[in-house]
Structure formats: C-alpha cells, structure tokens
Amino acid sequence: MLHPLRRFARVAGRVAIGLWVGDRVRDIVQPRTGRYDYRPGLAAQIYANICVWIDQTIGWPKFPPYLGIAVLLGERTKLRLENLHDTNVFPTVPQPEPKAENTAYLQERTLDGSYNDLQDPRMGSTRTRFGRNVPNEFTWPDPEPLIMSPNPRVVSRELLTRDAFVPATSLNMLAAAWIQFMTRDWFSHGSGDIKNPWTVPLPQGDNFPQSPMLIPRTIADPTRPPGDTSGPPTRINEQSPWWDASQIYPPDKQLQGSVRTGTGGKVILVPRPGGGVMLPPPLLDQLAQAAGWWLDWAYWLTFSPASTTQFAIDWRGTTPPGPTSSCSRKRA
Numbered sequence: 001m002l003h004p005l006r007r008f009a010r011v012a013g014r015v016a017i018g019l020w021v022g023d024r025v026r027d028i029v030q031p032r033t034g035r036y037d038y039r040p041g042l043a044a045q046i047y048a049n050i051c052v053w054i055d056q057t058i059g060w061p062k063f064p065p066y067l068g069i070a071v072l073l074g075e076r077t078k079l080r081l082e083n084l085h086d087t088n089v090f091p092t093v094p095q096p097e098p099k100a101e102n103t104a105y106l107q108e109r110t111l112d113g114s115y116n117d118l119q120d121p122r123m124g125s126t127r128t129r130f131g132r133n134v135p136n137e138f139t140w141p142d143p144e145p146l147i148m149s150p151n152p153r154v155v156s157r158e159l160l161t162r163d164a165f166v167p168a169t170s171l172n173m174l175a176a177a178w179i180q181f182m183t184r185d186w187f188s189h190g191s192g193d194i195k196n197p198w199t200v201p202l203p204q205g206d207n208f209p210q211s212p213m214l215i216p217r218t219i220a221d222p223t224r225p226p227g228d229t230s231g232p233p234t235r236i237n238e239q240s241p242w243w244d245a246s247q248i249y250p251p252d253k254q255l256q257g258s259v260r261t262g263t264g265g266k267v268i269l270v271p272r273p274g275g276g277v278m279l280p281p282p283l284l285d286q287l288a289q290a291a292g293w294w295l296d297w298a299y300w301l302t303f304s305p306a307s308t309t310q311f312a313i314d315w316r317g318t319t320p321p322g323p324t325s326s327c328s329r330k331r332a
Helices: 002-029 042-057 065-083 152-160 173-186 253-257 281-287 295-318
Strands: 193-200 213-217
Touching: 002 042, 042 065, 173 295, 281 295
Parallel strands: none
Antiparallel strands: 193 213
C-alpha cells in the first residue's frame, strides 16, 4: 500500500511544480494589463473548466449540497475570469486618492464607499468607472443614426406592451419595488444631459405626449482625457456599488447628516399618522426628487430605515461595543 502512495505523491508533486512553472511563464509571456486583471492559477482554471463541464452535462443541483457548492465555486472562477472586464486600463486623468480623516474607516462605511479595499481605497467608491461584462473591444457603440435602428421605442412597445393583465404568480409588486430599491443602492448614471439628448422618433399611431421623444444622454466620463478615443466610451457610477444602503445613506454629506442621528447607528424617525414611524416628510420629499419615484419605492424607503434602526438597537444591546451602525459595518 505504501508504494502506490509514494508513487501518487511523486506524480502530484511533479504536477504541482509543472503548474507553478506554467504560471510563472504565463506571467512573463502575458504580463498583467491592469491592477484589476484577474488571473487565477492554472490549477484553478483547470478546476473551473471541469466544474463548468460537470454542470453542463449533469447539473450542480443533482449533487449533494457540499459537492454542488464545490461545482458552483469553480463556475464562479470561470465567470469572474471571462465576464468581468476592467475599464481602468484606458487613459485616465490624475485622480486624487481618498484621504481618511481618522481610523473610523477601518470599521465603518465611509461617505463615498472608499476604503472597502484597503489596498485600493478608491475601488468601488462613488464616481469611479463602471466595469464591463464583455471584453472592452466589443463595447464600441454603433454610430448615429445606426444606433437608432431598430427604433428603441418600437422595441420597447413590442416587448413590454401587455394587451391583457399577466399575473406573476410567484411574486408581487413589492418584489419589483425591492429590485428598484436595490439598484439605486448599487449604481446611478446621474440625471443625464437633456441639452444633448437622444432623439427617438415615434412610430405612426404612438400617442406618447412628446414627439420626438427626448432621452437625456448619459454624461461623458470626466476621468478620461479630453478627446481621448483610444478605447470605447466609459461611464461613471454616481453611487458606490457596494451593498451599503447608499439609497438610504446618500453620498451627499449634508443629506446623509439629515438622515442619521449620529448615535447608536439609528436614523431620524418621526411618528407616522395611523401608527408606526417614518423618515421626516421634508427628507422624504428631498429623496423623492430622484427620477423614477413611485409608491412602492416609498414603502421600502420607509420600511428599511425603521428596520435597520431597530436592528441597531438590538445589536448594540446584545454585543460588545463596536462600530456605530449596523449598516456601517463593512459586510453588513
């Protein structure tokens, strides 16, 4: 029995050395292109490819939980390798690095989402570039007027118009509102430039009140050098993409100060007519200025501050002193 084990150990050692040498050679032949150039080792890539094959031929749900998770971890490596592409490889005008006022950033959420990664403080903060889910070379937009063919208004009406009510049997309207509530936490392109709008001609018979339809154009990336056309256009995220409740605690310092009490991780709440609590009406009015406001979104903006405040009260009552807010914790 010992002899086969030694043979296996010898083979495994040679394979490990071969993979290590392969990684070093690859780094020399194909240098990294940027600080976010994700490059797992050859062993991890082989494992990921095997997991993808297993899932496509058998299906991960058919395995026991732990094996299914192992397959998903391999697929995650594959997806991250081929579906996340860095846009910071394009020219960038010098940007100031974040400056922490004290050491609170080590435990708490910062105003602009910086310092979640201490090795790269700006990563994921407000006003940083969106990444891509396809290789950058395939993200050049079609020139006008080709980009308007087919007409986006026609596409929208053909795909989304309902002639009869189609119920979602497993969801309700709160799910749609929750999705919108979350996307406002993760990203925003800003209000756009209505002085340089997209002009969408209306098809015959379309009774939309504005003809042609004017859509504010996404503002150009201000971190690119003026006139730079060395790569496809990039866009800036006005929000912090972390799951850090920035739709409740906005990156505007003055506005965020009007939300938080500053003690115990609680937000400012007032009695609501008919019972319960809510954010102060003037503050809700201010937050409601964002485009796309509707009733169910207002529900979540009322429910979430109340629930997180209660969580902060319970959390501080059952755990040792620590960060000042349940929502300020890095991974809460």
